[in-house]
Amino acid sequence: MAALTTRSGGAFDRVPFDALLKRRLFFTPSFEIYRTASGFAGDTKGLFDYGPPGCALQANLVDTWRKHFVLEENMLELDCTVLTPEDVFKTSGHVDKFSDWMCKDSKNGDYLRADHLIENVLEARLKGDKAARGIAAAEEKDTSNDPAAAKKKKRAVKDVKVVKLDDAVAKEFEEILARIDNYDGLELGALIKKFDIRNPDGNNEVLPPVPFNLMFKTSIGPSSGSIGYLRPETAQGQFVNFKKLLEFNQNTMPFASASIGKSYRNEISPRTGILRVREFLMAEVEHFVDPEGGKKHDRFEDIDKIELVLLDRHTQLAGSTEIKVMTVGEAVRSHVIDNETLGYFLARIHLFFQKIGVDPKKVRFRQHMANEMAHYAADCWDGELLTSYGWIECVGCADRSAYDLSVHSKRTGEALVVREPREEPLRIEEWQVDIDKKKLGPKFRKNAKAVEEAIEALSQEQRERFEQTLNKDGAINIDIPGLPEGKAELDKALIQIVRRTRVENIREYTPNVIEPSFGIGRIFYSLLEHVYWHRPGDVARGVLSIPPLVAPSKVLIVPLSRSPGFASHVKKLSARLRTLGISHTVDDSSASIGKRYSRNDELGTPFGITVDFDSLKDDTITLRERDSMKQIRASVDDVLGAVVSLVNGSELWTDVLKRLPEFLGQSEDE
């Protein structure tokens, strides 16, 4: 993979980036003061708190998401509980299958996620192999005159054992890594054994992988018998409410529900910062659609021409990661994407990414391989964003067929279906059974109901066969498990089997579900990487070029002096911005203006208003744009008007620069 570059063209460096996020409290490990406390044994890994700018950015992403999806498409938003009784997740399959494979260190008791363990060890061996072959050395520049770089290089080589591998082994490792997500527990165990994979921390052997369910378990109510789980996704709450939603939607199809809320996964060993966490914010859509008629979408033409970057299943199967750029319309018509509704949502996800400021060169949609998908899924694509940790799955968009509604319906006995009058009545030729109930009751007494149910349950094929027997022998024998003898004899006087035409005026079907599912925290983090850069030649002056739409705060007001005249000016400005609905902050600290702007570049604040000594005289103020650092000077009315149109997106900074006079007075370095 080529080195990751920032928007200014420089190489992305995670060290100053992480330092910036920490310094500005975008997020922070939860309960950090406890982690170092003596005697503290709690596990706080994979738990993060969002600080003020992170919280505001997250709220703005959620708000944009709600407008882009829920309001734009009149989706029915739900807020369902996180606490969920066990039975619901038994039905959905989570109790049995929502697990990762886990190995225990045979000596120190560490728990390791089996696939990550193999991945780490094989990657390290490949690195050692490269070093041994001199490739790593050749790639590094001469460090003889740079002690720090030489030290770093030495450390890099120290981290891995420099051992040359057989060509065949190296190739096998590469192949295993490429499909590491697809092994089950036995296969992972076999790999561990075959390659003598040990815990890198201490080099102990590990025990064979066992499944570890990722749901947090608790007990609901005072009786310990009522097991509950924290939901690992918001979807089930939407499915179990399907009937009420359909009714709320006045029984019209298609429609979508949506939920924004926390979900929980008890990761075995969380790493990679906030990309893999135990508590996270999700936003999910469940779009319910008629399975017949090709899952068309009536707004498809709106997005037909949008170009997407696709990595399809066939390409991956051929061992390649080569992308295809094609319009959604082409992709659906050529069956790269399964259907219109799925294609529609991929395009809407693409537009959402654009709106929030994701780097378009760092987006792709990757199709799931057949063995990656649940057996019921018809098709599935991940919206992936490129970060310094590689391509990160930020959105999943799956066609889940009728699976979810079917299993909940079966378990609860509640019909989760759509009933629609047919335009043309449907005529069905079928075998029907007529039972003479007056005779059935007296003959079977308390077993009559079981007998009747067994008869009703006969398939068309069975009915056809029994009809022949009945005509031939005058009676039939039917298996009835409930009866003492296990079966019953029924004669012509009791039942008749006849072929008739049934006319069906109502069509009944279980809708299919297209599910775009967003990990807000992963989008949040990837976006921050995409918008991060630093002023040319000065790594200490970081900038987060977050678009005004989602920026934590839109405007910073900077008074040049702390005297009372300035304060009243600032108060008036602040009140006017509040009325305009523009979130803003005031920095009246004694730091230099350059320092104050630098701080806000790091916070991603797109605009700065300076109140200087001239402001008090002529009521003009200056407006600074974060990315270009250019300023204009105009009346308060003109500047606030420009801010409104910049924030709501009706004008760009380049437009404003053309119509309002540029200001070259202050220097950032003051």
Place this chain on the structure above:
Amino acid sequence: MAALTTRSGGAFDRVPFDALLKRRLFFTPSFEIYRTASGFAGDTKGLFDYGPPGCALQANLVDTWRKHFVLEENMLELDCTVLTPEDVFKTSGHVDKFSDWMCKDSKNGDYLRADHLIENVLEARLKGDKAARGIAAAEEKDTSNDPAAAKKKKRAVKDVKVVKLDDAVAKEFEEILARIDNYDGLELGALIKKFDIRNPDGNNEVLPPVPFNLMFKTSIGPSSGSIGYLRPETAQGQFVNFKKLLEFNQNTMPFASASIGKSYRNEISPRTGILRVREFLMAEVEHFVDPEGGKKHDRFEDIDKIELVLLDRHTQLAGSTEIKVMTVGEAVRSHVIDNETLGYFLARIHLFFQKIGVDPKKVRFRQHMANEMAHYAADCWDGELLTSYGWIECVGCADRSAYDLSVHSKRTGEALVVREPREEPLRIEEWQVDIDKKKLGPKFRKNAKAVEEAIEALSQEQRERFEQTLNKDGAINIDIPGLPEGKAELDKALIQIVRRTRVENIREYTPNVIEPSFGIGRIFYSLLEHVYWHRPGDVARGVLSIPPLVAPSKVLIVPLSRSPGFASHVKKLSARLRTLGISHTVDDSSASIGKRYSRNDELGTPFGITVDFDSLKDDTITLRERDSMKQIRASVDDVLGAVVSLVNGSELWTDVLKRLPEFLGQSEDE
């Protein structure tokens, strides 16, 4: 208590109100399809999902809260995890004390909350007493000509045993009920025994009360040893981040943090609908203030003159519920409210209630009695809203002193304090101990550190006494638990105790915390009761007069016909409203216009736009206001302009009626 009335002056009736909320899916019991499923043993009580209008109303309440508190006061918003390691709640006291008293039915195994059990039984007995005394009968009107009322009356009498009580016993019951919140487990057990209180469901005896901790317990990470809880409040996450928040705030005081998020309480036996639930949304502020100087607030003058309805501690102690109406300023200056900051927030809470449309006649602030508060709390007031369930605590506003920061600091060893340069250096006369470390080390070897720590830990009083002994005897004996002998002799050569003046330039203090804590679900429900009424004489035509600011949807667009000409008109209107940021819905169903407006009255949509046949000709539309049902007719531009100013609150409907022509064309009953 007088009967509750609606805004139209009629009696509030919970039956049609509940039916409306259910019909319009404001909220619904979670997992309802499972509750009736065969074999389902899950406990889903106290869990509710919010449907589309409930979700939107909740989001708008949260948005208004964020603007009113967080943005208005530049609070530092945090989003902390719900999952919390056990140690944090051990420190805060929740593991030991966050419990309710629970009784088990001796036969059927039901669990009952002890105070609620006593309350229910004593209330029923008092009701039976009243019936026996003929009071209930006298209060009921003659029902001889109304079979339904007569039946209801009979049922009411059937529910309770009609038994006359001794006057003294009735009085004792009243007194117990008045202080039912204040008994501990032993006292509750004694009451149950004394009055032979049994489970009303089956009349079985109950076992003595045991404490039941209300926190949901789980295990974090793969090792089952790491216990975690779901937070029962958002506060602790804010306290443990105090140091980072202070730094983010550039080390200036006072400041406030805020959090909006779910919290969890494992209620023993939830009842009263969404007022007592196991998963709920909270919004909490932690305002950190200097304990010295009377906890002044620099914006106090903004709210000094606001009148509050207060029920203070002294009034309650005298057995009365008589309210006092006084300005915040008066209340603080006369020490009814402890300090300015607490008073400031009570006023801000009052303004928030006003803003969202709470009925001002159904608000009061009730002060906690001394025995209701935690031992460390300085003062506490509940913002209560009157509902058909009585006065409901919707906001708690407590002065928690320095308790929380102190305990976390003590447990973790992290200094959670503010350090400020003193304007005037502080000169402190004190006894200081000088140790000759060159001699101490060789003498005590590995115990030297323990000896030194014991010396440093000596109080001023001890030092003064030891100074005299040292002068007199030339040596002192100090208790040192770590040493084999348990003490050490120290002579003049080793230590000197001298009185000196220390100059302190830095002041260090632990801030006090004022904590306004909002139960969003309770406010949500109480508000709905307050805004509910029905059209005169027609209980089937309910209206929710939710103010435009928080209404789930602001505008309903109703096309009179489903022909294509109307559709394109509606599409254009919809796009314009979207650009204006006005949430709206379209109802193009075939229902009559009256039915469609009725439906939206129930959803609380304040405005309706009708597109009729004239609209297609002259581009005018009509605008209907929900509460008055009056309409105006004007151009699209004028109507949309009016909608914007109505929604953002810059104009009232009465203003619009004056300046735009009223329309009397359509009838609601069409």
